[in-house]
Amino acid sequence: MKKNLFIAFEGIDGSGKSTQVKLLAQKLEKQGHKVYCTFEPTDSAIGVLIRKIFSHKMEGDHRTIAGLFVADRLDHLLNSNYGILKKLEEGYTVITDRYYFSSYAYHGAHMDMDWVIQANALSAELLRPDLNIFIDISPEESMHRINKGRENIEMYETLDNLKKVQQLYFEAFEKLNDKEKVCIINGEGNEDLIAEDVWENIQKIQ
Numbered sequence: 001m002k003k004n005l006f007i008a009f010e011g012i013d014g015s016g017k018s019t020q021v022k023l024l025a026q027k028l029e030k031q032g033h034k035v036y037c038t039f040e041p042t043d044s045a046i047g048v049l050i051r052k053i054f055s056h057k058m059e060g061d062h063r064t065i066a067g068l069f070v071a072d073r074l075d076h077l078l079n080s081n082y083g084i085l086k087k088l089e090e091g092y093t094v095i096t097d098r099y100y101f102s103s104y105a106y107h108g109a110h111m112d113m114d115w116v117i118q119a120n121a122l123s124a125e126l127l128r129p130d131l132n133i134f135i136d137i138s139p140e141e142s143m144h145r146i147n148k149g150r151e152n153i154e155m156y157e158t159l160d161n162l163k164k165v166q167q168l169y170f171e172a173f174e175k176l177n178d179k180e181k182v183c184i185i186n187g188e189g190n191e192d193l194i195a196e197d198v199w200e201n202i203q204k205i206q
């Protein structure tokens with residue numbers, strides 16, 4: 001397997017991304033890889049601002065949020081302490097829970113997706129994932145998991161919005177199929193079986 005991969009997990013809310021990030025990291029570490037797991041929105045200053053808007057503690061228009069994610073992502077890549085580019089240079093395999101396809105799908109629900117893709121062009125130029133792994137669950141299953149596990153429902157977590165976001169993920173994969181490596185994995189089975197599916201796709205990376 002190629003060393004030093006950059007893998008992005010994608011999916012609608014509650015699809016099991018963070019569960020699968022953890023399971024993949026464990027497998028890679030067992031094989032002797034140094035692994036750095038990370039996520040967006042980040043926990044840096046810009047990410048914290050985004051989370052305040054999501055939890056309704058601060059006002060923010062959808063277009064403002066899209067812009068904040070552009071900045072959060074660039075900091076996530078370029079920061080000299082915790083930036084992904086630095087981690088890759090240090091020999092880590094980096095796994096991120098969400099990257100720019102999240103922006104295309106979530107903000108594409110409120111504005112022109114091409115604008116969102118263009119606004120993130122610098123991130124794509126700096127670093128494309130070796131593989132985007134989309135964990136696919138139905139919006140109904142997503143709502144079921146969210147309602148079970150949380151007290152507060154965030155801004156984008158409604159059934160209608162998640163249906164739209166799921167559809168926009170597929171539109172974005174189609175639109176960028178000549179540039180991006182994407183695999184789609186059924187996320188509704190047992191988590192260990194999903195992890196095996198993820199693992200098989202990781203082995204195929206050239």
Ligand code: ADP
Binds near residue numbers: 020187
């Ligand atoms: P995400 O990071 O995409 O929001 P999580 O990994 O946090 O998703 O999972 C959301 C919820 O669904 C958690 O309560 C988790 O335990 C549960 N979960 C994760 N994977 C599965 C699965 N394959 N089947 C059923 N429930 C799952």
Ligand code: TYD
Binds near residue numbers: 014017106107
């Ligand atoms: P996250 O904490 O990953 O939520 P979950 O664990 O439920 O998937 O992400 C928080 C929210 O941020 C989620 O609703 C998706 C949204 N989001 C965007 O709207 N744009 C983006 O670019 C990213 C990375 C996330």
